[in-house]
Amino acid sequence: MAELVVALDFPDKAQAMEMARTLAGTVTWVKVGLELYTAQGPSILAELKDMGFKVFVDLKFLDIPNTVRGAVRSAVSAGADMVNIHITGGERMMIAARQGLDEAASPGNKPLLLGVTVLTSMDENDLPLAPGQSIADLVLSLAKAGSETGLDGVVCSGHEATAVKKTCGNNFLCLTPGIRLAEADDDQRRVMTPAQAVAAGADFLVAGRPVTLASDPKQAALSFLEQMCSSTL
Template sequence: MKIADRIIVPLDVPTEEEAIALLDQLPQVTFWKVGLELFVASGPSILQELKSRQKRVFLDLKFHDIPNTVAGACRSAARYGVDLITVHATAGKDALKAAQAAVEVGAAEADQAVPQLLAITVLTSLSARSLAFELKIPLELPEYALHMALMAQECGIPGAVCSPQEVSHLRQACGDRFLLVCPGVRPAWAIAADQRRTLTPREAFEAGANYLVIGRPITTAADPGAAFQQICEESFPIA
């Protein structure tokens, strides 16, 4: 798979019109992420737009609720024919197992391929300090992220979302077939902003990431296409 196909660009804009403008600016991007802001604003029509352009879709709504509600949301989301869907690992084992069963049912009902579920381990905006002092979680952050990923894998979830700083540890523990997607990745020339646990794209791929989510360094650049191309060129793993 080409490096360009392993970089997911988020449509983190408030309207469908702005999202379509980004799609028009970046026709070379094959994989797009739709998150809460845009999906709440536009609903499934933006997913239909992406599908009509033969794009891959990461539906990043981070479902987190009781098992029955998570399952219902995953079943509905799977009907859209998206490629990736997120659910918080902290919803617990019952919710994770129900979510995996539900995407299989929803995809079958709509005659779609089964999307891959990704468990959110620890949000990349959280630091070790906030985990310990705000959330009162006694584990060290890497240990906690690994626990969340292993629990998800035990429940049949095929992948996880983690910080690039945890990806090497998760890859070693979860094996080569477990899908690892890393947001919070920043090229050396970009500002980290609200991301706390970052690596460069090349470092993240070398550590074992399957896909990277890279937004603002591309979408807010003066020339988004040139920024995307530069990141692709800089991302080839040495190892």
């Protein structure tokens, strides 16, 4: 069963924790990204976990292998249940990230390590694609590299999830940002509805503003969950 991850994309702790309290008991996962993590630091992870949430630390690490190893180790030590790196960092960086995760993971509780393929805000005009290469081709190439290097899954658009599963196996996880209840005018381009993403094979669906900026965030989250379930009936 796919799971909903609500992005707490707020500039400060007060707003993030207010939203977390609103969603507690409705959703299992929340995401802490660059803005909130930079403003607040790792201590917010422990507070969210004390509220019963699992936490996806979305910092998209990309650096030399030893630096990424230490960054992943620190994120897991701070309480991350899922972390991500850029697959474009290469094989040695991905291996180092796995080492960092294993060093910090507690017995019986191993967080998930995902690799970013192509950001859902990007289209063909944003990428230096080879002649005849599509975004889907690039995503699959990166996903295969991540799978062969031991990642648990990838971050990709729902539009590529089916092909990723076919190439890398059903146990290789797909986390899909850009989930919308309907068409939206924002900076995400390759988007899908919850039902479409689940039908395509997504294991985790990330929703931010469509939930957190809704007049009733809890009801918006429930609408996402209902649509996710409808695709499996």
